[in-house]
Amino acid sequence: MHVPDAGTPRVFIVITTFNRAAHLRKLLDSVAALDPAPSGVVVVDNASTDGTAEILAEADLPVPVLVHRPARNLGGAGGFAAGVARALDEGADWLWLMDDDVVVLPDALASFGPWMHRYSCIHGRRYDTEGRPFFWQHTLNEFLGVHLPVRGNVFAQSPVFHTNVGCFEGMLVAAPVVREIGLPDARFFLNGDDLTYGWLIAQRYPVAYIDAFVLRKTRAQRQVDLGIRHLNDSSDLSRFCGMRNRGYLARYLQLHGRHHRVGFGVGTVLTAVKELVRLVAVERSLSGASSLAGASSLWRGWRASRVILRDPDWTPEPPLSLPGPSGSLGTAS
Incomplete structure (x- = not known):
């Protein structure tokens, strides 16, 4: 296994989990097989009541596994906000966000590698539980405030599709972007938090969906076309x-x-x-x-x-730092 050296960007995987110990075990096992390996893993255990704590205590990975246990369930949004903050504190250059019901493919980080110099927010493709491509190709229609599907093969002419939404089931985002945009908004709890976060990023930087499979879902979901x-x-x-x-x-x-x-x-x-x-x-x-x-x-x-x-006191999530010089992040056309 290739372990990143000091000159390699520090990629931290951020996982949010809640009462899915069996799925989490599979995910951690798959992370252990990544080549190249990440620099570390942050797991936010959202006050699980199953065997999640035992799974994390027994985790044997070649990289550090840092566990954050809030006193209550913060939802996916709050979990990712806490996990991202911890990964930034650990010196992460990139953050790879994912739910607990997927496994990573062994060459996933290698697949991202060629694109990390060009983009600062990247999504790879996913397989469903049956090994078929999982449909994820949408854009937010700002007039309606609704994300709409993009039909057809979005990779027919190019290995990258530009979108304006995000997904925390596999978003890879550069740390400077997070500092500029702010943490994911924990008030969402779940549903729409990642879409909105991707849209906020897309107002300043391109959001890429690349033609490379990096994840496979392990929790079967009914899906109708x-x-x-x-x-x-x-x-x-x-x-x-x-x-x-x-x-x-x-x-x-x-x-x-x-x-x-x-x-x-x-x-x-x-x-x-x-x-x-x-x-x-x-x-x-x-x-x-x-x-x-x-x-x-x-x-x-x-x-x-x-x-x-109607809340007169509503405020957005604040940036964690002032933006850097123009052009310091991915600005691909």
Whole structure:
């Protein structure tokens, strides 16, 4: 195994986990086989109550594994904010963010290598649990405030596709970008935090999706191709957060002069319709109780989003440092 020397960028893997000990074990085993190896791993254990603590205590990797255990579940957003902060404190040059239900492919960091001099925010491709390409090619429509799928082979003409959204299931981001943009907004808890963070980065730097497989999902998800987009299964908590977090997305769009009130309202209606379709088409929730619970989550989330939009004290996540000289980060055309 090639272990990075002092002249190699320090890549830290940041993992957020919650009650998925079996998946986490597989992920850590795959990290141990990475060649080249990362400089370290930060795991945020979001107050898990299963065997996660034991898995982490037994972890035997050729690189340091640093564990952060908050007193309560911070959600994916809060977990990544805490993990990124810890990795920066450890001197990370790059941060590779991922959930606990994936494994990394052995040559993943080598696949990123040729692009790290050109871009400062990179996503690689993923396989699903069956070994098929997992659909992830979207862009945020700012008028609607909705991420829309890009159909077809986005790599037909180029090995890189530029997008304006992010995904914490595999985002590789340079430390100076994080310091300039700020930490992921922990208030999202889950759903839409990574999309928004990628969009914030894209306002200043290109966000790349490269034609190289770096991850494989280990948690099976039901997924339906509706022709115009793919839908995965979800949960009522995710539905609530997704609708509520439109309030946070709207505030960030306002901050950058990209918020269109009417268009965003249409996007909110489309989001609610999408979630109702998900209930029926993906989760097969046809019973009255399940449908009512799903609809109630959307309604409560929408009402919470209105509170965020009217909050006179709302502020964005602050940068961690002033931006460096122009052109110091990836600015590929």
